[in-house]
Amino acid sequence: MLRKKYYTALMALILFFNITAASASAEPVEEARELIKEYYVEELPDWVLAKPSIKEMVRYLDQYSVYMSAEEFADFTNAIEQQLVGIGVVLEESESGIRIMSVLPEGSAAAAGLKPGDILVMADGTSLSGESVQTAISLISGKENTSVTLTYINSETGSLHTISVPRKVIQLPNVEARMLGGNIGYIRLNSFAMNASKDIASAIQKLGPANGWIFDITNNGGGYVSAAQETAGFFPGVTKAFQLRYKGNQAQVYHAIRQQVGFTSPVHILINENSASASEMVSASVKEQKGAIFYGQNTYGKGSMQSLFTLSDQSVLKLTTAKFFSPKGSPVHEIGVAPDIETAAGDELFISHRDQLVSGLKGYRKLPMLKDVPVTKTFTVKMNAGMQWSGLKNGDVQLIKLGGSEVVIEVEITDEKTIKIIPQKLLDSKGKYMLIIHPNWKGKNDRKMNQGIFLEVTVK
Structure with missing residues (x-):
């Protein structure tokens, strides 16, 4: 396996179920013709079904219907499973x-x-x-x-x-998980593979209790519908997964499959223009049921579902058999799912992490941002009155990289009003940080600090 720097895999498709043709003695073209006639989501004119080969018939279907050899199908499923x-x-x-x-x-x-x-x-x-x-x-x-x-x-x-x-x-690992600074759990899902829900559950349990969660499905092009149905069950208050409309516009609403573990509020979901198919199934459902706040850009807009049919020669027909909507019927196809908070491409995680941190700082005073500080920056904090700095404990002052972890710092007392905050390694060039001072100590007059303070920092 070779990957370019910042490699992502886009699979703009959804799989639903695998049906083997009933008659192995029939020629594959006849098998395909009957399957297309019965299951393809749109009515087709007779001249399409009269085409002499499978590929010629498929050419007149939608872009997501594909005829694959057994070898091509193996490559296709390997891509979904991150192999x-x-x-x-x-x-x-x-x-x-x-x-x-x-x-x-x-x-x-x-x-x-x-x-x-x-x-x-x-x-x-x-x-x-x-x-x-x-x-x-x-x-x-x-x-x-x-x-x-x-x-x-x-x-x-x-x-x-x-x-x-x-x-x-x-x-390849399908789920990436880590604890961000401020005890914010971050889980990235690369594909809605067969075991996606098990991998997500394992990541939630491994990270443990968190102050908030960020679920990242940017550049996730889809996968199995069953995985989307299971994934919806991780979000608070989400009971319905999606609505499918089959041939003849027959509609059916599917319930989310409740998981034994789940995300606890607040929850953010990151999306972008390459979040497609199963990603949009989950996004449309969770957004409609207010199970998370969405950050990023409008999703791709693929609102159709494909089913797999194995023919007698082991070739595979991937056929669009339904269109999907939010549980209440909001369309996705060629529309996508819009974020609640739109960000520039690449800034989804930074802004989401910042907002997660700020949501835990109720009553704190926000100071003006420090822009373009050097990587060697030392922060000086000067109070209006003398402080009992001896009561300062680990965690009372935090420097957190947005999208990353807490920075190890040393707090140096300059005088009774002033402290210096010294990062123990160089800050990352172009990095974004948040400096937080919690109101956990007293002044010389034995009065506790009225409120904490925080500010954002950008690095040159």
Whole structure:
């Protein structure tokens, strides 16, 4: 598996169920014709059904109906399940070739001894100097159980080596989870794969109790309808999953499948223009039932559902068999789901995390933002009156990177009115932070602080 920097996989489709054709003796074209006639969501003219091949019939259906060979179907399902074939590296361009940014532990590149920082200079005899990551991927990728010969510069010794690395199927993690600063749980779902709900539940349990949750489905192109139905059941107050309308406009509302664990308020969902299909099923449902606040941009606008039909020769017909709506009937197709709070692309997590933090600072005073501070910034806080700084405890002053974790700081007492807050490592260039001072200590007059303060910080 090869991934470009900031790689995302877009699968703008939904799967519902798998039906095997009843008669294995019939020719696949006749099987397909009957399935299209019976299950395709729109009525079709006879001249479409009279076409002599499956591909010719499918050509006149919608863009999401596809005829696949058994091999193409295997690739298709592997993509949904986050299974890719390759050597297991993340790459970026460099002057002398293609630099390895990271190596997946389970990949064949790791087993061959390749390490982050190594520079790939040739792939199967073709120079990679001056080439793009896309070109490198096309040269290094290939079929499972084949090999690619790589020449690389060792990052530690500078010496040149040539090795043969086998390509194999690699399972990418479908759920990414971490605890953000301020005890805000963050879970990203990359695909509505078959085990998506189990992975989400495991992440919720692993992170433990949180002050708020952020569920990220940006760039999530969809997956299985059953996974969407289960995922809706994690959100507070959400009891219905979606409405499906089949051939003849027959409508049926499906209930969300309640999970044993779930998100606790406040909950935010991150969406963008590449959030499609099953992502939009969940978004339309949760938004309508007020189970979360949405941040980001309008979603893709794919409101149709596909079903899988396996033909007698093991080829597969993916057919649009229904259109989906919110439980109350709001359309999604070519409309999408709008966020409650629109953000610039790429800022969804920063703004959501900031708002999660601010929601826990009721009564605190917001100070003016500090813009474009240096990465070496030391913060000076001067109070109006003398303070009993000896009562200062860990956690009374926090510096939190938005979208990230809490920064380790040292608090230095300058005088009875002034403290300095010193980050123990350089701030991230272009990073965004929040400085919070909680009202947990007293002044010289034994009076407790009236209110806490907070301010936002951006770094050059």
